[in-house]
Amino acid sequence: MFVLETIEDRVKARLIKYLGRDDTGIREDVLKLFLEGGTFTTGDVYKHLNEKKFDVSYRGVSAMVGLMNTRLGILSIDVTGDHNLYLLKEDYKPIVKMVLDNY
Secondary structure (H helix, E strand, O other): OOOOOOHHHHHHHHHHHHHHOOOOOHHHHHHHHHHHOOOEOHHHHHHHHHHOOOOOOHHHHHHHHHHHHHHHOOEEEEOOOOOOEEEEOHHHHHHHHHHHHOO
16 A cells, blocks of 8 residues: 655654654754744754753754754754854744654
8 A cells, every 4th residue: 555655744753763862852952942933053052952951062962953954854054154043944843843742
């Protein structure tokens, strides 16, 4: 039987798998930050995680946000300024919220 899989289904499956490998809760926290809205630099995310007492390096945060952008495809990125600006794509907010609410 052939089943058409929607983009939403694929994103949901990737998010669940991504969160399943989150031993510390850091990925969930970053997704919640993006879900709250706004545009963030790697520095903003790093500062947020430091305030939440996560043991992270700037390079680690940079890698994580970059991976969220490329692997999950849920972030939009603006590379015009000095720092990359990341934003959760509007279309994916309901999917991210649903996965986090049920996680």
